[in-house]
Amino acid sequence: MRTSLLLLVCVGFVHGLGRVSLSRLPSVRSRLRAAEQLNEFLREHQPDVFSRRYAQCYPATQHYLRMGGRSTERLYNFMDAQFFGQISLGKPEQNFTVVFDTGSTDLWVPSSYCVSQACAMHHKFKAFESSTYAHDGRVFGIHYGSGHLLGVMAREELKVGSVTVQNQVFGEAVYEPGFAFVLAQFDGVLGLGFPQLAEELGSPVFDTMIAQGLLDEPVFSFYLKNNGSSFGGEVVFGGVDETRFVSPINWIAVTQKGYWQIRLDVVKVQGALRFCYRGPQGCQAVLDTGTSLIGGPARDILLLQQFIGATPTAVGEFLVDCVRISSLPVVSFQINNVEYSLTGEQYIRRETLNNKEICFSGFQSIDVPSSAGPIWILGDVFLSQFYSIYDRGHNRVGLAHLSENSQISV
Ligand SMILES: *[C@@H]1O[C@H](CO)[C@@H](O)[C@H](O)[C@H]1NC(C)=O
Numbered sequence: 001m002r003t004s005l006l007l008l009v010c011v012g013f014v015h016g017l018g019r020v021s022l023s024r025l026p027s028v029r030s031r032l033r034a035a036e037q038l039n040e041f042l043r044e045h046q047p048d049v050f051s052r053r054y055a056q057c058y059p060a061t062q063h064y065l066r067m068g069g070r071s072t073e074r075l076y077n078f079m080d081a082q083f084f085g086q087i088s089l090g091k092p093e094q095n096f097t098v099v100f101d102t103g104s105t106d107l108w109v110p111s112s113y114c115v116s117q118a119c120a121m122h123h124k125f126k127a128f129e130s131s132t133y134a135h136d137g138r139v140f141g142i143h144y145g146s147g148h149l150l151g152v153m154a155r156e157e158l159k160v161g162s163v164t165v166q167n168q169v170f171g172e173a174v175y176e177p178g179f180a181f182v183l184a185q186f187d188g189v190l191g192l193g194f195p196q197l198a199e200e201l202g203s204p205v206f207d208t209m210i211a212q213g214l215l216d217e218p219v220f221s222f223y224l225k226n227n228g229s230s231f232g233g234e235v236v237f238g239g240v241d242e243t244r245f246v247s248p249i250n251w252i253a254v255t256q257k258g259y260w261q262i263r264l265d266v267v268k269v270q271g272a273l274r275f276c277y278r279g280p281q282g283c284q285a286v287l288d289t290g291t292s293l294i295g296g297p298a299r300d301i302l303l304l305q306q307f308i309g310a311t312p313t314a315v316g317e318f319l320v321d322c323v324r325i326s327s328l329p330v331v332s333f334q335i336n337n338v339e340y341s342l343t344g345e346q347y348i349r350r351e352t353l354n355n356k357e358i359c360f361s362g363f364q365s366i367d368v369p370s371s372a373g374p375i376w377i378l379g380d381v382f383l384s385q386f387y388s389i390y391d392r393g394h395n396r397v398g399l400a401h402l403s404e405n406s407q408i409s410v
Pocket residue numbers: 088093094095
């Protein structure tokens with residue numbers, strides 16, 4: 001039985017891949033909005049959660065300042081996260097729903113010792129029930145808005161799809177601040193950035209997979225479905241899924257190891273506006289599966305919002321009249337001489353509130369201080385239109401167009 005299953009799985013697929021299906025669920029932001037608590041929440045949690053997340057990221061050496069449990073300012077932008085997948089820790093397995101986040105590097109889940117309200121709403125890791133648990137005892141903290149997520153570190157057997165990682169260091173959160181975590185549809189976060197970004201001390205999950213020889217190639221890839229069913233996409237560890245995209249793959253060198261950071265030649269808005277073309281080095285972009293929208297320097301984004309006729313709300317979101325979507329200009333990102341174009345249908349977010357459709361601009365101001373120049377954050381709005389490949393062997397990112405059947409349904 002087991003053998004035949006294995007054979008079935010291998011037909012048409014590359015060997016040695018760990019696949020995790022992702023589901024797409026409403027973000028904390030949508031749930032707050034539906035409960036009519038969004039405005040109040042955002043008023044209490046300004047400044048901008050996005051910029052807080054990245055505020056301390058440069059220069060990169062600051063990541064090493066944290067020692068002996070002192071925490072640097074880091075923030076997972078879980079407010080907007082909506083793609084989630086399952087992992088398990090321990091023996092017997094304990095399942096958790098996590099955000100697979102290329103914009104951070106740590107793995108954490110709630111601990112059974114956590115008494116925060118947020119933990120009560122989620123799966124909690126029970127160390128005492130696992131025979132593979134190893135105590136570490138060091139403390140970690142991740143800054144979030146008005147408080148810190150705090151925890152202790154441990155080691156465990158980790159299962160990600162068909163890949164089993166031994167002795168993976170991870171964080172057990174014993175304190176989760178704030179109200180937003182209560183509404184989060186995920187238990188924890190599994191970071192896939194470079195080790196330079198790690199908050200915890202120890203080998204990040206993907207580095208451990210490589211070190212333990214669990215993968216055919218030191219590569220993972222994302223297919224995020226922008227549309228439709230509860231199947232939200234897939235992350236593949238160890239290679240790519242060739243049925244999801246069409247050749248060629250545009251390979252782009254990583255410019256700075258931390259985030260998956262690359263060079264962005266220029267951003268164009270249907271011939272009318274151009275951003276980040278000054279100077280021969282263009283500007284920088286980060287591919288971030290844990291961010292929902294596309295972020296850019298406030299100065300540029302404001303111009304862009306004006307140009308597409310998006311109007312600000314009291315809490316800094318930008319609304320567009322839904323009937324205008326089909327007439328909106330194409331916004332294109334030129335990367336390594338290839339243009340990645342998004343139509344209005346693709347960069348506007350639709351949400352239903354009280355049976356009424358509301359439409360949001362998929363662009364958001366995020367000012368990231370960087371020595372390398374302005375940074376754009378390419379979140380799910382961008383990444384759900386293309387297949388993205390993250391290659392640690394060559395320190396490069398691959399982008400390819402989705403195959404036809406991937407664009408429609410699965
Ligand atoms: C964990 O998830 C797997 C796969 O979905 C499932 O087979 C298993 O029963 C789950 N385990 C628990 C303890 O819920």
